[in-house]
Amino acid sequence: MAPATKKNSKRSAAQDSKPAKKARISVESSEDELDQLSEASSSDDDLDEIISGDDEDEGDEKKENEDAEVKEGEGSSNHGEQRKLLKERKLQRSSGSEIQQIKNVWEKLRVKTPPLPKAIREKLCDEIWNLSKDNFSDLILKHDASRIVQTLIKYSSRERREEIVNALKGKYYVLATSSYGKYLLVKLLHYGTKNSRQVIINELHGNLRKLMRHREGAYVVEDLFVLYATNEQRQQMIREFWGSEYAVFRDEHSNLTIEEVCASSVEKRNIISRNLLGTITASVEKGSTGFQILHAAMREFVKIADAKQTTEMIDLLHEQFAELVHTPEGADVACTLLSKANAKERKLILRSLKDHAAKLITNEHGNMVFINILMCVDDTVLVYKTFGPAIKDVLGDFITDKYGRRPFIYILLGLSGRYFSPIIKKELERYYEMASKTSKKDPHARRMELMDKFSNIYLNTVGKEYDSILVNNIGTQFISEMLTSDEFYNQLDEKNVAKYQEILSSIAIYFKGDVTEENHPIHDAFSPRLLKSLISGGKWNNKEKKVEPFEHITELGVPFAAKFYDEIIDSTNLLVWINEPDSSFTIVALYETLNSADEGKQFVKDLKAVKKEITTEATNKGAQLLLKLMK
Incomplete structure (x- = not known):
């Protein structure tokens, strides 16, 4: 949980406590990350022994492995014969000799230490281009051969990249669903121009819902949405989730919001909500709950969902709620569902977030979800029991964090304009308006209850850590607001008043x-x-x-x-x-x-x-x- 912040670092808080999921393909942290990912299944020393990517190759490799097992006991003298046999089989495959020749040049090009001079690198790129431009179909789906094209894309000129994009037209869906081709596709997106990205998006258009249900394709669609698509392209991608009509006739609906479309016809609302819920359910079951594009689809759904559909969404997501809150779209979905949930449903949601309090509170977007919990959940005892133990030991870190301090400032001051921008205040007030049907307590009374419960943690933390907090501007502001809050002081019992006085003495001595x-x-x-x-x-x-x-x-x-x-x-x-x-x-x-x-x-x-x-x-x-x- 969290933000950010680069886009490819946005992951749910739940991922730290669950078994690691398959890594998303992302290139922002390093230009060579795709190279590392695509090389993960084999070492460079064994590269020449690995040919895979289609059924024919897999069958050959299986046969070769069986031959190797049979001959394993025959001594090292047979090892050279096995390698020779393997090499001959590779050369007999489609474009085998050309691929071997290309690989020999590629081995020189991919050297990173020491870096190749620009002139030599361009010369090697030209050699690979001349050898491979007529053989892309034989290269793009094979593990090692696909990496050759990736390297060519990385070091080629803009014009040559455009040629590669055009040469691969008609194959982008196949690439997106290929275990090895997906790396090549994301490489094209990373190094491509605005026009080349639009070419790829246009070809994948109409297949996004299918790709979201595909093990490999879902990661390509996610990276396309998060890292490479423009805002207009994102809207185009999301509208495809509404249904076939909006995929085929995309231009006619380009300027319409989902609310406008659904307001025109109950039938359309039913069709769109059914399509969205079907895609969301299938993706969640596939383990894609943390994907930002799925969060965007969820946000479209909750805008038009009725009470029954909202309950269905909560039932579907409450165990994976922590995977929503690290993106702006997901946080909006989480806040909306929290606001519309009944007391029993809120209890389930809070239980799922209990183990993720730290990342929830310090995340730019998850922070909004936690504040919404403080604003909407009437059961303040439940809120304190759920999050109090986790907050108690790390409040000093929270109140010196740009985002982490905001929930605790809210408890002291409400939505003060000094700490909450007009945009944030408007959003939080919108969620509270949604919650008015299920939240019965007066907001001020609820905040006073929270202040009473958290006051002891506030005083203990500041009393112990005041010297480390006072060296920080944000932390000093929090201490000032706490010590000068009439409402906070009025909630203190005699024991806590004594702690308050000790803090004043400590600050003076400081x-x-x-x-x-x-x-x-x-x-x-x-x-x-x-x-x-x-x-x-x-x-x-x-x-x-x-x-x-x-x-x-x-x-x-x-x-x-x-x-x-x-x-x-x-x-x-x-x-x-x-x-x-x-x-x-x-x-x-x-x-x-x-x-x-x-x-x-x-x-x-x-x-x-x-x-x-x-x-x-x-x-x-x-x-x-x-x-x-x-x-």
Whole structure:
């Protein structure tokens, strides 16, 4: 679970806990990954002994292996005869002598260390091209011969690649369903132009539903959709899943959404939903639940699904729910199903996600699913029991993660505009609107219940790991929001209030030391903001342009400011704090809070004593502001 993020790294969280599935064909991480994948079934030393890819070759190889077994005991003297016999059989096959000649040149071309000079590489490519251009049909489906064409594609010019694409017209479906040809096809997609990719898509069009049910073809369609297709081509591919009519008459439906088509006819809705559900069910049963193109088809289905069909989808997917949440399409499907599910169905879904909490929460898309769980599931006890144990030990990592902190910020602040963009807020609110028929609790009451249950984990984590969290901007923001949340403080019992006070003391001590030292935490840009939020004693109201005092928190404001000055700053280092640009704004915050308070008399007295020694350099705007306030 997760994102990303390159596209070929998107895998479900479930894959780490399940037996490894067949690797998707992908070339983004390395140009040579396809070469490695296609070579996986044999070593280079044994390459000349492996010829496979069609029934005739497989029969020959089987016979050769039987001959070898019979002669195994006859001593090493017969080994040379066996190799000679094998070589003769290869040469007798279709284009055998030409293929052997091509392979001899290819062995020189494929050398990587040391890299071949460009001129030599081009010369070898020309030799292979001249020998193979009339024999592609004999090359593309054989294991080692297919790799020859792959290498030629990799090192050839754009024009020659176009010629290869045109030479293979009419064979792309065969390539997509071939154990070895699929590597060649993906190589063409990777190195091909926009036009050549369109040629391949056009030829495969009409067969995508069949390919999605094919063991080899499904991986080709997935990579085509995720890595190489344009947005327009993706839409074309998805519409094919609606049914035959939309595959044959693709241009007539190119600008229509599935909702528009289904709104025009109940019969069309039934046909499309039946086709989509059939493809989805067959693909899930084949083990393709983690495929992004299948998630896109699922998203089309849930847009038009009625209550009964939604239940069918949940029954089909609840055990593999974790395989949905790592793509934007899959996360949308997961959120929609969660929102429309009843209490019993939600319990099944949460159970399937239980072991994947960490990757669910830190994944860009899975994160949305977890927030939707917090927003929609009324049984907050179930939510806490399901995810609390997994969160407890790694919350420190979550709150310092760009995506991982968002669910825990939601518990503190709701969908605050400071942390949730308008697009994200709109999506989450759309899911909650769907859930209004099955979720009965008031959203604020549900959030308060979650806050009460998670507060102990929050305080324990921050209390133990504050020093490692405070070196991180994101983590410091979270601590600031937690400590200055009136609602959070109001939920605390006496024991947790004591933990809260210990955290405040630890944070104050964290800033003790010589601020002129380069590694002092006050030099982190986010540290003065944290101290100001604790010293000010309230939340800044941007509309009113003033600080609104806390309603419940009594430890912040004047008490914290006075304690901070007594324990961290005194008359001996006050001037240093003022003259350092990074720390000067902390003194400004202390002055604004303590100037008129009885607890601040000593501070004001010490400040007046050093006033004449305050430097007002252009870089020290804090000191300039302090002198202005003291006038």
